[in-house]
Amino acid sequence: MLGGPLPSPGRVRLAGVRYLGPNWYAAVMGTAMVAGAGAALRLPVPGLPTALAAVWALSLLMLAALVAARAMHWARHRDRALAQLRDPSTAPFHGCAAMAPLAVGGAALTAGREWIGLLAAVILDAVLYTAGTLLGLAVAVAVPYLMVVARRPAAASPVWLLAVVPPMVSAALGPPLVAHLPADPWQRALLTACHGMFGLSLLATLALLPLVVGRLLADGPPPAALTPVLFLVLGPLGQSVTAAGAFADAVPGVPYAPVLAVLYGVPVLGFALLWLALAGALVVRARRHGMGFSMTWWAFTFPVGTCVTGAAGLARHTGIGALHWLAVALYVFLVAAWCTVAVRTGHGLATGSLLRPPPGEPRPARPPRAEAGRPYRTPVAGAATAGRG
Numbered sequence: 001m002l003g004g005p006l007p008s009p010g011r012v013r014l015a016g017v018r019y020l021g022p023n024w025y026a027a028v029m030g031t032a033m034v035a036g037a038g039a040a041l042r043l044p045v046p047g048l049p050t051a052l053a054a055v056w057a058l059s060l061l062m063l064a065a066l067v068a069a070r071a072m073h074w075a076r077h078r079d080r081a082l083a084q085l086r087d088p089s090t091a092p093f094h095g096c097a098a099m100a101p102l103a104v105g106g107a108a109l110t111a112g113r114e115w116i117g118l119l120a121a122v123i124l125d126a127v128l129y130t131a132g133t134l135l136g137l138a139v140a141v142a143v144p145y146l147m148v149v150a151r152r153p154a155a156a157s158p159v160w161l162l163a164v165v166p167p168m169v170s171a172a173l174g175p176p177l178v179a180h181l182p183a184d185p186w187q188r189a190l191l192t193a194c195h196g197m198f199g200l201s202l203l204a205t206l207a208l209l210p211l212v213v214g215r216l217l218a219d220g221p222p223p224a225a226l227t228p229v230l231f232l233v234l235g236p237l238g239q240s241v242t243a244a245g246a247f248a249d250a251v252p253g254v255p256y257a258p259v260l261a262v263l264y265g266v267p268v269l270g271f272a273l274l275w276l277a278l279a280g281a282l283v284v285r286a287r288r289h290g291m292g293f294s295m296t297w298w299a300f301t302f303p304v305g306t307c308v309t310g311a312a313g314l315a316r317h318t319g320i321g322a323l324h325w326l327a328v329a330l331y332v333f334l335v336a337a338w339c340t341v342a343v344r345t346g347h348g349l350a351t352g353s354l355l356r357p358p359p360g361e362p363r364p365a366r367p368p369r370a371e372a373g374r375p376y377r378t379p380v381a382g383a384a385t386a387g388r389g
Helices: 009-018 022-041 048-076 078-086 091-116 118-149 158-163 166-173 186-219 224-250 256-288 295-300 302-318 321-351
Strands: none
Touching: 009 048, 022 048, 022 091, 022 295, 022 302, 022 321, 048 078, 048 091, 078 091, 091 118, 091 158, 091 166, 118 158, 118 166, 118 186, 158 186, 158 224, 166 186, 166 224, 186 224, 224 256, 224 295, 224 302, 256 302, 295 302, 295 321, 302 321
């Protein structure tokens, strides 16, 4: 209000928590992917392991802060949290809440061990992997159920894939844990579970992807602000290639495992590159039509990172140098995108522009201010709580 007092920091934080959605976990995923994908490349760059460990530590801090903020959101604004769960355009983003701990745990085993040591990295990864996997399986069932029963969406969107991708992330990040588990049957059980989650997520993706492509061909480009979500299609594609390579690494004594990883990975990575070119061209078009920054820009990070790890795995199993340099080029894009989006997000948090109510939604009412020198007295019992989030 013009001429009124500035809001207190506590009031600003409380208002911000109310409009904090599950899509914010994408920032944690993208940050952890910078560390994990960089470690997967194994580049002989001086100081790179330390830099990747620092990025991983940042992702861990971001995860802890966001989990606390979302817990406050559910405690203070349950109405808003339930509305996000029932909204077909927002509900799939709960998959990000499962993939964030998975990404941070996986990066702990590759990049974070530089600072915390192998034992601590294994323990942390095991805890985060278990939590993320269980939550991801729950989301893969609950969100499609709510979308079908509670409110059927009108048109397909790449955002739908977020609900079914978490099991694929678990499938890709489970095999590195196998070597640190006790001998059979634990190792075999984890590998079997990872193969099952691979099939679960892959078949669900194959069921949804034609709907997404069909809508794009029938209705044309999405609105400019939503165009970055096209990059989400890269997530299940690149992560499945990464998972296939991880399965081959987990069973080095099986001669046909690398062959299967290559036979699956090369054509799928080829389609992912085709989609990357198409989505990139549409993003450039949207930018020319006035696309501004929003949290959807985080789609430029984690999905691209899955293509980095997928290409790096194929390079190891084929020995083709071009695939390695493809992974390096994609990683350069990933780092550039992450730096850009992280700076824009930090600015949006500082100004509060990213924590405002959605367009068309009224702000929560505030209780009347007391007149100078006179305390405000509520005329009706219980009215003192009106307007609180």
